[in-house]
Amino acid sequence: MSIDPSSIPNFGGQQPEPQPQGPAGPVVPDQDLVKQLLEQMELKFVVDDEGDLAAPWENFRTYFMFRGENEQAIFSVRTFYDRPHGIESKPQLLEAIDDWNRRTLWPKVYTHTHDDGTVRLIGEAQMLIGMGVSLEHFVSSTVSWVRAAIEFDRHLVETLGLEQEVDEAEKPGDDD
Template identity: 30%
Template structure:
């Protein structure tokens, strides 16, 4: 006796995909009860563990999400080679974030970046995951940078 079984794939609800907007970024931060502000340019930012973070929308249509952090420490000029070596090692070993140094006011300042093109939109869960990834991978990298650069945590 021959039997056939038709198998219908389960129809899972499709999460609503929406464009990258400042309001959606703010909704995620608010839902997590995180303190943030909006600067005069309309960029969302705040502080986590005394590090500054911004959640930028970039690109022609502001479709690229960039989570940019600034390490809370600044190093004196003269430690460039040591810092470049450490950042190169971290960039080689970590998937996220990208880390780089800028010279500002005669000091060395380290930034982190995680950028994602959301030209086709993202669900709320996807956007939340990207925001959290940019934030928490940077915090972990900054913690490692503290250790590697010999910076003792404030007591």
Template identity: 35%
Template sequence: MGFFRGGRGGGRSGRDHGSAGRSDDARDPDDDLTDDELRSQVRALLSRELGQGVVLEPDDVPAPVTVARILEWLQTNEFSYFVDSDGDLGGLWRGRLFYFFLFGDEAEILQVRGQWNREISIERLPEVLEACNEWNADRIWPKAYVRVRDNGMVHVISEVATDLERGVTDAQLAQLLHCGLSTGSMFFDAIDELYPDPAAAAP
């Protein structure tokens, strides 16, 4: 149907970043190094290339993602937020509801989930699904999908999830949170174009 036209910024590159051609026996010796040993190697490499000692700042060292770190990012950027009755952290961005979840056995999976600020009737479900599928085929972020509520109304959802088992620096966390909010807002803007709100236009 061609819902979304124009450039594909942030789309799939089509490159295969897998380990094709590498057998299980051809292991990288770095696989057995500890984090401290790898960090020491990085310092030595940078020192050799730059001709000076390099010290990693605390913010440059990956650490586990926590609700406290997400809260700190929200407060630093002066974003309004709330904690609902279930203890989930969320906020409104450009009139859309976003939540920040941590999943996994070690709460290592960060998910930024957004919800479009309007509902769609069940009769339009096939065309909304087609729009979501087209978005997902052309773009990496966010994952777009719908949920049908018990009352038969359809909610449009955006989602950006990242496995942070190895930790994340402050700069990386900020980038991931911003990615979840900004790309989710871009998707909802596209849905707004498909279904303009008559009440938002002057009579």
């Protein structure tokens, strides 16, 4: 099965040459299909120690996971935002993610508080795939979820005023 590259939004690179359309009926997506999609989107990815695909960005990692079997099989796109937040920031974080979750379909974002009091954010979208899905639906959903994961990071930076942190981290040192 192959993905029609013209159905994939361009992430800034050249549009790939058209290839034959995929199957007309439902397909059960697998990791190879996701790898092909990520390659056509020109996104770098790795396979972690647990066998899950991960696409790393500067401040977050997006995982593409398959769980369950038969009719209960699920495809999950889960993004772990690496920017640590202090426990005292949790009310402000909850306000920002509640606003996001009300206004958007995905990813649904939640907090995870570590034992040391560090709060991190996780975004997630899932699709039931056990009975098969149309290839077009799978591709468009996965691409939308990746774009939304990127957009949430921008939303958080803007909402929490993290632009200053980003700008300061990018400034050259004064020890010239």
